[in-house]
Amino acid sequence: MVLDSQFDRAILQRLHALHVSLAELIALGLETAADSLDSLGVPEVIVTLGERGSVVWANGRAEAVPAERIPGADPTGAGDAFTAAYLASRGAGGEPVDAARAAAAAVSDLLRKQIS
Numbered sequence: 001m002v003l004d005s006q007f008d009r010a011i012l013q014r015l016h017a018l019h020v021s022l023a024e025l026i027a028l029g030l031e032t033a034a035d036s037l038d039s040l041g042v043p044e045v046i047v048t049l050g051e052r053g054s055v056v057w058a059n060g061r062a063e064a065v066p067a068e069r070i071p072g073a074d075p076t077g078a079g080d081a082f083t084a085a086y087l088a089s090r091g092a093g094g095e096p097v098d099a100a101r102a103a104a105a106a107v108s109d110l111l112r113k114q115i116s
Contacts, residue, residue: 009041017044017090019083028097034062044096046086048079053104058096065100073111081107 005028012018018040025047030036037045037057045057053067053112085106089099 011116012040012042014112015042018042018048019046019048019086021079022047022049032062032064032098034060039079046096048082050075054082054098054100056096063097065097065104067104068108070108070111071114072115074114075111078107078111081110 003024003106016050025031030039032047032049033053034057037047037055038060041056047055047057049065049067051067051069054065056063056065082103085103086099089102090096094102
């Protein structure tokens, strides 16, 4: 994958939610501040920050959601697991920040099992 900030931003108008990593956000020339995330024009933006958690932009505000650091665990696939758990929670009616908290807990559980 090549990070490229020169994409057609009109495609974002069709999205209800967008999940990006911090590296992808930086490639777009953006940051986790509310006004920066709002500039994407997507109602719900989730930025994953690795072991530092995530930032959720929804309902006009950005909120940091911490993650538990699991020493010795291999984080490969943690972002995908986070996305799956987030979407499952949202699909069940969870609010965005609550879904991110549930997703962070699910990833921590997976990583903890990996080292036990």
